[in-house]
Amino acid sequence: MTYWPDPIPRRLDYPAVSVGELLTAVCRRFADQVVIEDGAEEVTFAQLLAESSALAHALHADGLGPGDTVLLHLPNGRDYVVAYTGVQLAGAAVSPANPLHPVDGLRHQIQESRAVAVLSHPDHVESALRAAEGTAVRRVVTTAGSAAAPAAQDPPDVLSLADYAAGQPTEPPAPKATSEDIAHLAFTGGTTGVSKGVRVLNRNVIANVTQAVAWRGGYAIDLASGELELRSFGRDDTGLQAGRGVSVVAGPMYHAQALINTLFMITAGARIVIMGRFDPDVMLGLIESKRATYLNGSPTMWHALLACPSARTRDLTSVQVVSSGAAPIDLETMKALRSVFPSAMLNEGWGLTEGTCLVAASPAFHGARRKLGSVGQPVPDTTLEVRAPDGTVLGPNEHGELWVRGPQVSDGYLGHDELTAEQFVGGWLRTGDIGCVDEEGFVFISDRLKDMLIYKGYNVYPRELEELIVQYPGVDGAAVVGRPDAAAGQLPVAFVVAKPGAEIDPVQLQAFVAERVLPYKKLREVHVIDKLPSSAAGKILKAELRKQL
Template identity: 30%
Template sequence: MNVPMRVDDVFRSAAREAGDAVQLLLADGTEITYAQTYERAARLAGALVSAGVRKDDRVAGLMRNSREIVEFYIACGLAGVIGVAINAMSTEREVDRILADCGASAIMVEARLLERVVSCPQVAGMGLRIVTRQERVPLGWEAYDAWIARSKPIERRDGTSPDDPAMMIYSSGTTGAPKGILLRHSALVLNARMTSGVLGTGSTDRYLAILPMFSSFGHAFDFLQAGLVRASTVIMEQFDERVAVDCVERLRVTFIAGVPTMFARMFDPANIAGRDISSLRLIDVGGGPVAPRLKQLLHDDYGLEVVESYGLTEISPVASVQPPGGDNAIGSCGAPLPGIEVRVIALDGTPASTGEAGELQFRSPTLMIGYWNQPEATAAALRDGWLRSGDVGKLDERGHIHILDRTKDMIISNGFNVYPKEVENVIAELPGVQSVAVVGVPHEISGELIHAFVVASPDVRLNEEEVLRHCTRALASFKRPKRVTFVDAMPLTGSGKIRRVALRELLASEHMSGKKK
């Protein structure tokens, strides 16, 4: 049997070998088989090629979890194009910036998100614009269902290979500019195969897609891993803790991958009381540290097997995972996946000893191709074949990874990575802002809340409400500060850099020296 090494190969094989198996379950109870999904994806691929989309063109997708985003990913592989996954919470400005950077020749947009793109200059110049879930569409746009119904399906474009780029996911950089992380087919498939092998999921499992599929982890778990093992996936358009528990109970979900904040909300006593979740057997928690209290609650009160994983988009995306039923130490993220090498480099640049903290670095065939159009950033991240994660961790005696801290300044809010510089750049646009710094504040439910510190010009009256209103217009919801504190001056290092540690200490102190104006 041929081993699939491209994303589209995975679903071609599933359609041929298990075509009648249920791949997707929608909120309204509709069941969609692997054969049905693949047939529509092949039609979408044919429509893209017929419309003049060329091999390795970038095709953007702005969609929440749905059958259409699944078809989009498969079709991009069949058509030999690069799928650009855009966060569905992005603002019009953020979308336009991404489209300008990647040079997308086409875009596929969910109807409910259409208002965010219709006025984008980049979208106006595209030759192909597609709307899903809507029959009546604006002039110059194609209605998805009718458009693919007229198309002839294709098997796969000639000249494609497993080493082709498959998708690009944008992540904010430390400079505040978005970086397109380019991932190849073979890396995505290999990573998904290794992860599902450790987790032991199979065709009898039923996944619940609470992670957004526009993210690398949602794509990996609920789309690609599920497809590899021919499991079924229950589609949630967006996370809601009540709906999630209802899906577990009603549709007999067996496996969920998510971030700590999701499970904290799902398993809140007020939300879970009286519900039958006996079908659920395994939970994979990633995207941030898991509170021991939550892990104990899931295991002791609900009898659930809970494993922790660690990864980053640049590694396609899982680096390590705890095996179910294993002797998993508290605070560990498990051993690196087979084929992934890890080393820890101390602050002085030398290899760290066992138990010593340092930067985690990885070498693997699943590493990214690089950052789109950013050769310097790529060279800085990939050195001599090793990926510099920017995360601080250590290895224990068994070689298991322990995360001690994240990238120096990054904030994780509701499972999403937020780089302060991007938020700071937006706030700095306001007249009268002399200096701005953003830090994360620990929060039991959200992981971290975003808090902004601002130094305003003496002759300008600027208040918290104005800053928050500006951020609402310019930033996705998970990137927006919850509070703003005005200070007379920023604490600085000897080299003139803002001391974020001092700002965090300032928040923790009961006697803040800075006052809101």
């Protein structure tokens, strides 16, 4: 019997609006409340709507609207939220870009996304200008600095956001985008490893935000009257109360996980505290001083927080939800988080950019059931099947590739029809993740399809080995990859990071793992390194480790 947390409906109603229309309604609903804290600066919902509206009108005056793409080449900061909201009010699509992207990579994204405008930051705009040369970009605008995103240098002679939007109306323009227009062109290596833009439509974003508000806050989004109503489903044990949440944003908003979670929190009327460059002690201080209630991050971030001495001395009891995503989290880290955040529900979620963001998670209700090692259940209106390589649907607890269908599944890859046809099949998305679903509907992720090793014909899942390795005394983190071998296929090799002051004997660690796994899963090598390479979003870069082999 599939478990489901009553009274959350399995089917939701989704407003037939654009992201810009939703944000307009949200800003009007919570007008006088603070939505952004960036250092000492506070921005209310009404101020956000006014600034974003002026930007939207400026974009319209430049001839931009539905069908056009604006590159957001910005670090986290109050202007990121203003820029994102302004582009959505204009009906154009945003293509979030890492501000530290090398020029060649940035040019690739500009060309692939067909961007015609770039919103950049004073410290990064030189790269944007160089990358835009010879492309379709006809407008580059630079934001100002802020406490979270300070400007260390004066920008070149580029139009500022303040001047660009000066004199424009501060009421939102009439909606131009439809549900079928692109809202996000989010770039990802995804299931194929090729960097490409995912066509995330307005209806996909609206669906995923609606699912998140229901699954993590217990509310339905109702815009039938033209005004926003967050209608409670009747749960009184949720970790997020409408209009009262506080979240410290540390993950990069150019990544789908942080962007969609920030959008979800804003829709629920939460206050977003934006920190600058990630510093675990600074983040812990903000959590304590701002009485944060909801945290979202990746295992890399949690490891850094747990390693910080002040994690055991600060008052962190205000936190009601700790949500982890972007990469699998090991059980030892989950246990440690319980001691640091004693009042919090610990939720691991799972999703991917091709699915807008959220696909499965534990509901953020204190009374909801959870299972250790599970990423929860598919969110409302989401169907998940486990399939064998030949497409056969497998039964409970059988491992295979996870296929997903739901309103948040995106429209494919821009300009890559063949890749789209391979990954989006008959309304289903092939996720490239390997896992199983138990008889109660709880989802367990084994590994990425491309990370799975084959040793003498046997499947070896790195995550299983990584879970064991981090139980060994002194291990702070681990990643397992395959070394090509002519006779065996691939040999499991571990890269391990030691805790401060600890020493790890590779031979003893190999023996520890060998005692706990079948012979074909044994580690053939252990390399102790200072740090595991990771992306800004917190994903371990296993390709970098494979290069070392």
